[in-house]
Amino acid sequence: MSATQIAGRVAGVDAGAPIRQSSLWQDAWRRYLRNRGAVAAGILFLLIVVWCIVAPIVSPHDPNRIEFPDAYQGPSWSHPFGTDQFGRDLFTRAALGGRISIGIGFGATLAILLIGVAYGAISGFVGGKLDNALMRFLDALYGLPYLPFAILALAIIGTVNFWTMVVALSVASWFITARVVRGQIMTLKENDYVRAAYAVGVRWYMILGRHLLPNTLGVLVITIFLELPGVILGEAFLSFLGLGINPPDASWGSMAQDGRDAYRAHPHIIIIPSLAIATLVLCANFIADGLRDALDPRTKET
Amino acid sequence: MTEPLLSVTDLKVHFPIRRGLLLDRTVDHVKAVDGVSFEIPEGQTLGLVGESGSGKSTTAYATLQLVRPTHGSVRFAGRELTTLRREELRRVRRDIQIVFQDPYASLNPRMTVGRIVGEPLQTHSVGSRRSRRAAVADLLELVGFDPSYTNRYPHEFSGGQRQRIGIARALALNPKLIVCDEPVSALDVSIQAQILNLLKDLQRDLGLTYLFIAHDLAVVRGMSDTIAVMHDGKIVEQGPADAVYTSPQSDYTRALLAAVPVPDPERMRARKAERLRLRPALSQA
Amino acid sequence: MGRLLEVEDLRTHFFTRAGVVRAVDGVDFSVEKGKTLGIVGESGCGKSVTALSIMRLLPTPPARIVSGSIRFDGRELTTLSERELEDVRGREVAMVFQDPMTALNPTLTIGTQIIEVLRRHLGLDDRTARRRAAELLDEVGIPRARERLDDYPHHFSGGMRQRVVIAIAIACEPRLLIADEPTTALDVTVQAQVLDLLDDLRREHEMAMILITHNMGVVAESADDVAVMYAGQIVEQAPAHELFHRPEHPYTEALLAALPDLDDSDARSRRLTAIPGRPPDLIDPPQACRFAARCPYAGCGDSCALEPPALRELRPDHRVRTAHPASEREAVTA
Numbered sequence: 001m002s003a004t005q006i007a008g009r010v011a012g013v014d015a016g017a018p019i020r021q022s023s024l025w026q027d028a029w030r031r032y033l034r035n036r037g038a039v040a041a042g043i044l045f046l047l048i049v050v051w052c053i054v055a056p057i058v059s060p061h062d063p064n065r066i067e068f069p070d071a072y073q074g075p076s077w078s079h080p081f082g083t084d085q086f087g088r089d090l091f092t093r094a095a096l097g098g099r100i101s102i103g104i105g106f107g108a109t110l111a112i113l114l115i116g117v118a119y120g121a122i123s124g125f126v127g128g129k130l131d132n133a134l135m136r137f138l139d140a141l142y143g144l145p146y147l148p149f150a151i152l153a154l155a156i157i158g159t160v161n162f163w164t165m166v167v168a169l170s171v172a173s174w175f176i177t178a179r180v181v182r183g184q185i186m187t188l189k190e191n192d193y194v195r196a197a198y199a200v201g202v203r204w205y206m207i208l209g210r211h212l213l214p215n216t217l218g219v220l221v222i223t224i225f226l227e228l229p230g231v232i233l234g235e236a237f238l239s240f241l242g243l244g245i246n247p248p249d250a251s252w253g254s255m256a257q258d259g260r261d262a263y264r265a266h267p268h269i270i271i272i273p274s275l276a277i278a279t280l281v282l283c284a285n286f287i288a289d290g291l292r293d294a295l296d297p298r299t300k301e302t
Numbered sequence: 303m304t305e306p307l308l309s310v311t312d313l314k315v316h317f318p319i320r321r322g323l324l325l326d327r328t329v330d331h332v333k334a335v336d337g338v339s340f341e342i343p344e345g346q347t348l349g350l351v352g353e354s355g356s357g358k359s360t361t362a363y364a365t366l367q368l369v370r371p372t373h374g375s376v377r378f379a380g381r382e383l384t385t386l387r388r389e390e391l392r393r394v395r396r397d398i399q400i401v402f403q404d405p406y407a408s409l410n411p412r413m414t415v416g417r418i419v420g421e422p423l424q425t426h427s428v429g430s431r432r433s434r435r436a437a438v439a440d441l442l443e444l445v446g447f448d449p450s451y452t453n454r455y456p457h458e459f460s461g462g463q464r465q466r467i468g469i470a471r472a473l474a475l476n477p478k479l480i481v482c483d484e485p486v487s488a489l490d491v492s493i494q495a496q497i498l499n500l501l502k503d504l505q506r507d508l509g510l511t512y513l514f515i516a517h518d519l520a521v522v523r524g525m526s527d528t529i530a531v532m533h534d535g536k537i538v539e540q541g542p543a544d545a546v547y548t549s550p551q552s553d554y555t556r557a558l559l560a561a562v563p564v565p566d567p568e569r570m571r572a573r574k575a576e577r578l579r580l581r582p583a584l585s586q587a
Numbered sequence: 588m589g590r591l592l593e594v595e596d597l598r599t600h601f602f603t604r605a606g607v608v609r610a611v612d613g614v615d616f617s618v619e620k621g622k623t624l625g626i627v628g629e630s631g632c633g634k635s636v637t638a639l640s641i642m643r644l645l646p647t648p649p650a651r652i653v654s655g656s657i658r659f660d661g662r663e664l665t666t667l668s669e670r671e672l673e674d675v676r677g678r679e680v681a682m683v684f685q686d687p688m689t690a691l692n693p694t695l696t697i698g699t700q701i702i703e704v705l706r707r708h709l710g711l712d713d714r715t716a717r718r719r720a721a722e723l724l725d726e727v728g729i730p731r732a733r734e735r736l737d738d739y740p741h742h743f744s745g746g747m748r749q750r751v752v753i754a755i756a757i758a759c760e761p762r763l764l765i766a767d768e769p770t771t772a773l774d775v776t777v778q779a780q781v782l783d784l785l786d787d788l789r790r791e792h793e794m795a796m797i798l799i800t801h802n803m804g805v806v807a808e809s810a811d812d813v814a815v816m817y818a819g820q821i822v823e824q825a826p827a828h829e830l831f832h833r834p835e836h837p838y839t840e841a842l843l844a845a846l847p848d849l850d851d852s853d854a855r856s857r858r859l860t861a862i863p864g865r866p867p868d869l870i871d872p873p874q875a876c877r878f879a880a881r882c883p884y885a886g887c888g889d890s891c892a893l894e895p896p897a898l899r900e901l902r903p904d905h906r907v908r909t910a911h912p913a914s915e916r917e918a919v920t921a
Contacts, residue, residue, distance in 0.1 A: 015447045015466050016865055018458040024411065192408035196471065198368055200422040201395040214412045353774035460865065490629040490801065495845035495859035502858065517775060520847040524854035544852055561779035563804025564849055567827045570808035577779055 028218075031294040038290020041283040048280055052098035061089035063096055064248050072266045082268045084258060090272055093250055097273060100251040102280070104165050105232040111170035112227050113220060116177025117213075123178070124185030125208055135182070138175055146172045147234060151243055160246060169234050177223055184216045218295040225288035229281040236277050252277050305380060306341040307511050308365070308479055313338045313374035315357075315364045334360040335371075336535035342528075344478070347505070347512040349526030349543065351519060351558070356532040358515045362481045365513065366398055367391060379478065396426060399472040403484035405464035409456040415442070415467055416452030422474040441470040445500060462493035469500065479511045486521060498525065519562045523547055531555045556580055591763055591795045592618040592641070597655035599633075599640045602648060606870035610636040612819035614655075615898060618763065623789060623796040625810030625827070627803060627842075631866055633819040634799045638765050641797075642682055643672055659763070678708040681756035685768035687748035691740040697724075697751050698736030701758055708759045723754040728784060746777035750784065757788055764789070765797045770805065782809050803846060807831055812904075815839050818866050818877040821898065825905040835901055835912035837882045838862075876910065884911040 033039055056063065061079075067087035075082045081090035123134040149172035157164045188194065189212065197207050238244040239253025240260075247254070252273035259269030315335040318328040335357045342348045352358045363369040365376055367383055376383040378398060386394065399422075402408035409418055420438045428434065439449035445466040456464055465485060472480050482501065486494040498521065504510060516522045522529065523543060530540040531554065539552040550556045557580040560573045594616050601608040611633045618624045628634045639645045641657055643664065657664040659680065667675070676682075684690050692700060701720040705711050711719065717736065724732035727750040740748055749769060756764060766785065770778035786809055789796050798809055806813050807827060814824040815836065823836040834840050844860035851857070864881040867873055875892050879885040885892065890910050898908045 014863070015445070015463045016460075017448070018451060018454055018463075019460050019865075020458045022458070023455065024457060192402040192404055193410045195363075195368055196400065196402065196408060196468075197410075197421070199366055199395060199398075199400045200425055200471075200475070201392040202421065202425050206425070210413075211410050215410070217412075353776060491803075491842060492629060492845050492862040495847075495861035498847070499858050499861055518847075519775075520849040523849060523851070524847045524857065524859065527855065543855065547849070548852070557776060559849070561776040562849055563775075563778070563782075563802055563808050565803040565807045565831055565843060565846060567807045567831060570804075574783060574808075577783070581780075 028294045032290050035290040035293060037286050041286030045280065045283040045287060048098065049102060052095045052102060055095035056092050059089065059092040061092050063088055063092040074268060081272050084269050085262055093255065094272055094276060097250045097252045097255050098276060100162065100245060100249060101232055101235060104162060104169065104235045105228050107166035108169040108231040109224055109227045111166055112174040112177055113223065115170065116174040117181050120178040120181030121185050121208065121213065124182035125212065138178060142175055144172050147237065150234060150238060154243060160244060165235060165244065169231050173227065173230060177227065180219060180223065181216060184219050185212055188212050188215050222288055222291045222295065225284045225291060228284045232277060232281060307344040307379060308342040309377040310365060311339045311375045313361065313364055313376065314372045315360050315369060316372045333535050335364060338537050340530050340537065340540060342511055342513060344511050345509055346527040347514050347525055349522035349529045350513060350515045350532060351517065351522050351529060352532035353517055357535040358532050359483055362483050362513060362515055366400060366481060396475040397478045399475065399477040400481040400483060401468050401472050401485045403487050405461040405468065405488060408468050409464055411456055414453050414455060418467060419470045419474060422471060426475065441473055444473065445470045461489050462496060465489065465497050479513065481513045483515050487516065487518065519559060531558065553580060589620050590617045591620045591660060593658045595656045597637065597640060597657065598653040599636050599645065599650060600653045601650050608869045609819055609872055610869055611640060614821050616814050616821060616824060618795045618797060620795055621793045622811045623798055623809055625798045625800065625806035625813045626816060627800060627806050627813060628816035629801055632816040634816050635767055638767050638797065638799055641765065642676060642680060677704055678759045679761055680763045680765065681761040683752055683756050683764065683766040683769045685771050687745055687752055687772065690752045691748060693740050696737050696739055701755050704755055704758045723758055727754045745773055746781060749773060749781055753784065757792060760792055761794065763795045767799045785809065803842065818872060819869055820877065820908060822878065822908045829905055835907040835914060836909045837884055837911060838878050840913065884916065
């Protein structure tokens, strides 16, 4: 006699209604909103992103047009951020630069996540000798200095553009993510619901994809905002050294480099992009902090 | 006499202890299960009792091949499980299922109740999506759970409710044998009674066979036909439930029975004397 | 026989975002010198909160003792300052918690942890404190006590750790020991040993003890008097023998009936008597009897649904909070 055929016949004490009604994400969201610093940072971050997207579209100025008479103007109504040595509107250029800087930032972070998750998940999931080997190899890689390697990567690739920057910046930055994901997977593996899945005969890739990886989401979201600052600063630094984005494209870093010579007389040219970088990085840190508190499993209700 | 549904012979699970820097050498073994043998006829319950570290959970996992035995045989429904190839083992898994102890760790927090209970059906491609949905509803009703809650998440339910979901999942594929690994240890007394009654009803109505693992001797008595007492990876006593409880043969069993708190003040004083006498039989804690 | 501890109408509420959780809502009991009071109840009934309230160990927000009095040897504890309380804790009233794994500091040797208490309250010098610490470890049954003073908690098994925790608790010869589920995390044989130990120590040091547990068997063994808690209130209190042989409250009866019987030869074929439903939400508990929704004796139009039953003395030393005590039920059905 099958279980489903006699449904309803086994009279038992009724289990009753759910004792709690909320989604885990809603709880986390509410906790996040309680952190005023994180909320402010989140709003500011969003505003910066919106500015980068919208400003160049609505701006009356052509960011690339060289207009020497207008050069070196300070902030004014028609040029909220002033102009640079070529008379180009900095408000618009900074927004464009932001597109590139933030774009590379997110791009590299995504690459870091993909590589790190793949490496860490395989290592943690398979365990045993493979995990041992992969982790020892990772230990060796840890020592690699991230920026010199980025420069090296760019040199090897030859060209410098958006995509090569993404690759270069991610090539030596995924180690911590891999380790974190591996740790998470190894912890999650011990849960009974994973054993239950094995007992049912669920195949290994489903166990990884349905039971393990989704439960690392919280950690991954936090990792995004922790890696972002590093990558953005990395790109800025490279561009500042002249090893990054080439003109006429500009990123915040290269804009800062542009303003280096005229620093004493016209500081705003270097200050504007630097401030933008600093603000974005600071916001990302606050957001990561807020997310960590919001998603902390210890405060989650079970 | 028909062959018992489950027959475990000289089961051993030894975990190697490795030492060394680059190349790990095996220096010793942790003998979690050290030569365990038992049988369960169809439709009956074997109660496996023991304290923590006795190896009872590892025995269960080894029986299910969730942990590979180092040695020994596990015969289920006439087939030797330890030598089955992976695909064959997957098919056999439909007939042996497990209910876990911790209601807070046995359900994936990111899956809805419906998907959790339906996963076994989906994994083995049983029926169509619609028929699976109906089956899930039936299963939830079977365990006294309102099927309208299929879209909720585990964290919205209490421990007892979650255990019911776990039981429904175990029943999904119509198994012949269910391993109950301390299914009520984490529950309050009144909820415990509900779940134990449910398990009994299901056994009676579905003809299930149970390997019932617990550390609470009183609970085990009410559920089992035969009992096996485990200590340090070995079975120290085995027999029909009544015999083991009324005339235990091994000192360890006697010490265990004398230690169980019983809600009767007079009997407790008598048992204290018995406990003192049996103290050497136990490893001092 | 004097009353060492008297708790009257204790109410401890938790002020949370979701509402006010009335965890302890009108609890009265007393503990006599040298005797053990067992407080039994299922999870969420408020027994741990009661214990923590006596020691004022609850975080205040969100918890607060809203009203009631806790008198220890005549002294009112609820109005003491934190400073004065620190003198009481460990010295006069000591507490043993459930989880021996987390009760001890893993980075300090157990010797240090015992000596810390001895020096704080008794002002002993190093050498004397060390000697006393070894004596204490010996008393709680830890072999080679003197050598083990320098061991760290992780060198001990669960049962041993709990013994160490008990040693720390009795170090200053407190007059009251509160044990909150002291054996729940331990194996049953170790549990029995630890309970026996607590009993012996109590007699030796003439301590009073409050033993909190969800296990009726543990209370039957160790307690002189037993109080049953449900939904933040005491629903029955009586000497142990009385409670188990002549329970009055429907909840107590149901709890006893739901217990699997170790000595029942028909247990295999019998069903346990389960209690339907779940305890009430303590944020908005029922105004009337809190057990009414699950009680087999709550009839329609009864006082149960209208007014909360008061705790009344049915027999000497036997108090119940119900409109349908067992001894009055026969009369109705007759």
